[in-house]
Amino acid sequence: MTPLLEVRDLTKRYGPRIGCADVTFELWPGEVLGIVGESGSGKSTLLSCLAGHLAPDTGSVVYDTRANGARDTLTMSEPERRMLGRTDWAFVHQNPRDGLRMNVSAGGNVGERLMAVGARHYGNIRATASDWLGRVEIADERIDDRPSAFSGGMQQRLQIARNLVTGPRLVFMDEPTGGLDVSVQARLLDLIRALVRDLGLSAIIVTHDLAVVRLLADRLMVMKSGRVVEEGLTDQVLDDPQHAYTQLLVSSVLHV
């Protein structure tokens, strides 16, 4: 089996400051990888570099494309990368405002990616949007409402529907449950877990919340000061942490 994503020696600096450094890992098809670490440890920087939103200084991000097999996404042309970004990849932002068009209806938000890849039949686009709203537990009668009229949890579910409608294989999520009430978080986590399992998605989930990775991730990477200090199967890392920093994290001393 070939890895879906193969990352080598990825480094991104902001001037003299390290964003992330020397990150190397593989993601296998159908696998969910959690990236944990305290605030400022480089999680978002790493995720942005992987998704092509930020250009790293060095390293490679090789993705197993459907059409042409393994390709370094950092050296492919921008149109190709942007096309990946709205077809085979998905990106769920922590703040739904960053991932939704707030002045466009829920149906239009879900339909956008379909229209971006050439869908030109209104009835079909609307039917697909309606189906996806149902899958993320948004009532069909809200299809013409704008996300500004939605609760935070609904906005996040809409963002997920908007991303998954083109059948991506790889989903990037940056703190997908951050900023939500605890009860809302639990429902969203259940939904994400069901979707990932039913659709056989691969995912990279960034979070500072160990409960999130405990529930969703097969494997964990622990980051500190831009570097990966420990990695392994989720249960192993959480139940028997090797690195002193991970031990602190798990004992929730850092977990405030």
Add this chain to the structure above:
Amino acid sequence: MTDMSQDYNFAYLDEQTKRMIRRALLKAVAIPGYQVPFASREMPMPYGWGTGGVQVTAACLTPEDRLKVIDQGADDTTNAVSIRKFFERTADVAVTEATSEASIIQTRHRIPEQALSEEQILVYQVPIPEPLRFLEPRESETRKMHALEEYGLMHVKLYEDIAKNGHIATAFAYPVKVEGRYVMDPSPIPKFDNPKMDDCPALQLFGAGREQRIYAVPPFTKVVSLDFEDHPFEAGRAAHDCALCGAGDSYLDEVIIDDEGGRMFVCSDTDHCRTRREAGHTGALGVPEAFA
């Protein structure tokens, strides 16, 4: 007596500025529908009065030209009259109200009813040149979308229209795709006029003064109005005949005719209406021009 022509530049703009605008026009013609930036000059009229169109006209005008200026189809509105006077004064060019006699037609919000010819240039006044602006306010992002031909967002706008109104309700500034490549805002002409842009023998030039953009549709270029398979583009038109000339195929304005709320529909293209009446056509409320 001093020679006044030494003190004033032909058509107001200095030669260097006109050359700069012509370079932008050439680029625009070479890349149909692509918005070319240009250094828009201060004109002796406010933005919104067609300063972009005026600069394009000034750069195209020669002493031999015959100029027509229309505003919403009419030659006699304040805006049209003042632009026409401006060029009479600064370029001493001949003017006309007859579409067929004009070599350059500057327009705000209409395309003449009479078919244009290869000898003619149509200059549009454009308030907002960016068709993607409605949904994507970031200029850096819209530029990238044009460059990479990422036009899905244009259909999101039409989707929203149908979701809200049951049909595509956009009636003005209806977006088009030019020569299968660039999506373009045709300025706030009624969508009724959109089909006239397609395969048009005349050169069509668009000038946006405040936004500093020029774009063009060269003669005989494919111009297609965007739509959905199950909601095809329809030019649309009020279901009336012109009350004055009886035309059943022209774009109509609704006019209030008395204090009791009486209304009539008349051609928005005043030259077209008059030409028809002169030829003896009469509508329900009209009298032939010869007897008027």
